[in-house]
Amino acid sequence: MGVNYCNPLGLSVRLKYVNSVPLQVATVESKGKAMAEAQANIGVVGLAAMGSNLARNLAHHGNTVAVYNRHYDRTETLMNEHGDEGKFVPAHTVEEFVASLSKPRTAIIMVKAGAPTDAVIEELANAMEPGDIIVDGGNAYFPDTIRREKEIRARGLHFVGCGVSGGEEGALNGPSMMPGGTEESWKTLGPILESIAALAEGEPCVTHIGTDGAGHFVKMVHNGIEYADMQLIAESYDLMRRGLGMSAGEIGNVFAKWNEGELNSYLIEITSEVLRQQDAKTGKPLVDVIVDHAGMKGTGTWTVQTALSLAVPVTGISEAVFARGLSSQAEQREEAAKQELAGPEQRIELAQSEREAFIEDIRQALYASKIVAYAQGFDEINAGAKEYGWNIDQAAVARIWRGGCIIRAKFLNRVSDAFESGEANISLLFARYFKDAIASAQSAWRRVVARAAENGIPVPAFSSSLSYYDGLRSDRLPAALIQGQRDLFGAHTYQRVDEPGVFHTLWAAEGRPEIKQD
Ligand code: NDP
DSSP: OOEEEEOTTSOEEEEOOOOSSOOOOOEEEETTEEEEOSOBSEEEEOOSHHHHHHHHHHHHTTOEEEEEOSSHHHHHHHHHHHGGGSEEEEOSSHHHHHHTBOSSOEEEEOSOTTHHHHHHHHHHHHHOOTTOEEEEOSOOOHHHHHHHHHHHHHTTOEEEEEEEESHHHHHHHOOEEEEOSOHHHHHHHHHHHHHHSOEETTEESBOOOOSTTHHHHHHHHHHHHHHHHHHHHHHHHHIIIIITOOOHHHHHHHHHHHTTTTTOBHHHHHHHHHHHOBOTTTSSBHHHHSOSOOOOOSHHHHHHHHHHHHTOOOHHHHHHHHHHHHHTOHHHHHHHHHHTOOOOOSOOOOOHHHHHHHHHHHHHHHHHHHHHHHHHHHHHHHHHHHHHTOOOOHHHHHHHTSSSSTTOBTTHHHHHHHHHHTTTSSOGGGSHHHHHHHHHHHHHHHHHHHHHHHTTOOOHHHHHHHHHHHHHTOSSOTHHHHHHHHHHHHOOOBOOSSSOSEEEOOTTSTTOOOEEEO
């Protein structure tokens, strides 16, 4: 059923929707033009996949949603296809969009990250008034969010960088959201975001993360952990596929079984689905006809770059990013195939009776490595909070990741408990539950990494996580030797284990005493 909607600027659009509550588009005069009366409590700018789904989700939960897109055709498509799902107020111009919002005007931007976001912020800020709230729900790099918040605050408006996870499906049915910004903006925005967030055990998956860029920082680390989680799953698959020679479908069944236990998570669930999928064209497992070059959009790289600048070892995440990089080095990989580089056959020969036990070893190695990847991700959040002056509640972060987002997993309840109790204050690895979990998995973890190395199957995330764990538990590291080398070639000095102070040795002068520098 269609209705004619005459927008406030007099342009007539034929729409096929009818609101359950008909739009009451009263108009007021402003600057000589007819403008919409403020009636929407929230607005969305940018109506591609994410923005239109988020707008629909908002409308489904009783919000009146102003919608605007640079090119009107996307707005028209949204109204034609979904206009009857709730209360929308479509706008042709930013001015009209802003005029249709009630105060404090609150607008969520869902446009391409980077320069387009800056352009839209500028347009909105010009049309808005002090006290209004601009929310960037795109995947912004957190230093950009810090910069934007400062600029917008100087103009008397609030700016909230809000990480949104869960992809298009999450945006529509309930994402996990990580907003930054001021406490004051959270008072207005919080109830709106809570109305559309995913629910985990009845709790909305959204919390005020901290000021300025804190939300986008935490979303960035979320994505980094997602990279590590996916890489660990891929390594488990590879060990079964190439190592044990299992079929994709058989491995899909193993993942489905693992999903019933402590590994229960969205990523394990979709892995079993992907592996069981047959290609309609060839009848082969779909995974076998997909080119093995993993793509990336940059958030994993940002997580590693930021970790490097904060000197936080996020080895699992880094290896995951590098593994994607290696997979996409097409020229080198093609040449390597021609060069027939030396190595074992990439097959793990086991007696039938040992295979089941080895698959269980892989499961345990995956769980232990996953715990390390999360511990490292939270270390980065902790270091970021210290560096940028954010007061981030890590237990709350773990709770809002339990639903809606890509890394949603059963074990995040354990993570939030660990932070809640204070046991994970220094590292997640010291919390009783995780300490015990790794203690019982570590033998299997070592067997898997050793077998993989012996048989030439790459497991960069498994092995780097294990090395990190062993490094952490070492009383003494070979870093002492590195300090000696640094002092010899560069007089960088060192500290002694038996005496306070800073020392330098006159290396070339045999028998000469150390010179102490206080
Ligand atoms: P895209 O990233 O593909 O961006 C398209 C939208 O940006 C369109 O509405 C487009 O308007 C608008 N746009 C582009 N350039 C400009 C400009 N210069 N001025 C104004 N508007 C502009 O859309 P998605 O829906 O995929 O993602 C939106 C945001 O959400 C991005 O920041 C993305 O990183 C983030 N995100 C995406 C996820 C996903 O799974 N896709 C998950 C989480 C976050 P027009 O139609 O006029 O061209």
